[in-house]
Amino acid sequence: MTASFQAAQARAAARADADARAFADAPPSPYLPVKRNIKRKGIECDTLCVCCRRLDEDCAHLFLRCKEVTKIWRELKLDNIRNRMCQAQDGKEAVQELLNLTERDSVQHCGKLMKEKTERPGLMWQAPIGDVLKINIDGAYHAAQRKGGWGFVVRDRSGSVRGSGAGVLPCVASAIQAEAHACTEAVYAAMTWGMVNVQIESDSQVLLRAIQSNDLDLTPEGVIYRDLRVLLQLNFNQVSFSFAPRACNNLAHCLAAYGASRQDSRLHWSESLPDDVRVMVASKFAEPGV
The missing domain is CATH 3.30.420.10 (Ribonuclease H-like superfamily/Ribonuclease H)
Structure with a gap:
């Protein structure tokens, strides 16, 4: 393994670690324009989920609990990760579940996304x-x-x-x-x-x-x-x-x-x-x- 390759690996790891910490520490839900957050800012709007039209659209519902979204997690064979995120106490803990994935798991899930991204044979x-x-x-x-x-x-x-x-x-x-x-x-x-x-x-x-x-x-x-x-x-x-x-x-x-x-x-x-x-x-x- 060359010195330049090791240095490149170290730089990439440092950047990824810094980005992950910043993302995990940021207050997630108040700044995402889901309907519940929009209404909290005093703007009158329909808060039902745009996908299922059954429950209010907040971050947890839109990304994890909506029945249309759960189908995608299941098709990508990532339902176990979704379940762990659903059990988290807050958004920061849910994001941490993703950050805790090993490098091999991340690569495998990336491959699944590329494989399953389209239904056109x-x-x-x-x-x-x-x-x-x-x-x-x-x-x-x-x-x-x-x-x-x-x-x-x-x-x-x-x-x-x-x-x-x-x-x-x-x-x-x-x-x-x-x-x-x-x-x-x-x-x-x-x-x-x-x-x-x-x-x-x-x-x-x-x-x-x-x-x-x-x-x-x-x-x-x-x-x-x-x-x-x-x-x-x-x-x-x-x-x-x-x-x-x-x-x-x-x-x-x-x-x-x-x-x-x-x-x-x-x-x-x-x-x-x-x-x-x-x-x-x-x-x-x-x-x-x-």
Whole structure:
């Protein structure tokens, strides 16, 4: 583990710890514009919950007890956490239940959100079958600056993150070159972690075609494609490829954007995700139609 990686981990942990303490110590409910709080400020309004229209809308009801909301917690298999939050004495104690989650639990729940975020079968991440690990890759490219980034995430059939990586590309010629670098970094990381049965998934059909054939070997990126084919043939028992639209590749996309924003050429996280990427994933989860 490099000194720069350890320093980056320490900075991220310090930021996350400070944010968590500030969030937990803040007085939560009086400042959230739920209907009960609005009425307490002297504004006349209907206080019934906008979702179920059965009980008054306060923070506990809107986030935890509304029958429509409980369906979401249950579908995400997070009902045990909701029950513990419901038993809390106040909002601060309820938030503390979330902050007490271990890093592994947080990663697993983040994966569940990404997996369950949409009911449209064609626009959701599909888990691999059996003991195969799926590697989603993506590259970021800024044409004006001629720089970019790469990112990948490895997940198993339960959606749990088994590893991830990101890094900056200070000089890159094209979007497809950024995608090829992302695939190379993912393959090397999978080799290091001892993964032998993998499925590589990308939102670039050109890249998938280039890796599986020699049609594009005479392009500027041809040497990368040839090296990839050799690495995959010599170091893995089983390799398959699949195409996914951008909506199914959001986690890798967030990692590529994170890599492009950093100064580090290579960052790896074993069975984890960086805190900044978790925030990006959560914001994308909140966007309709993403």
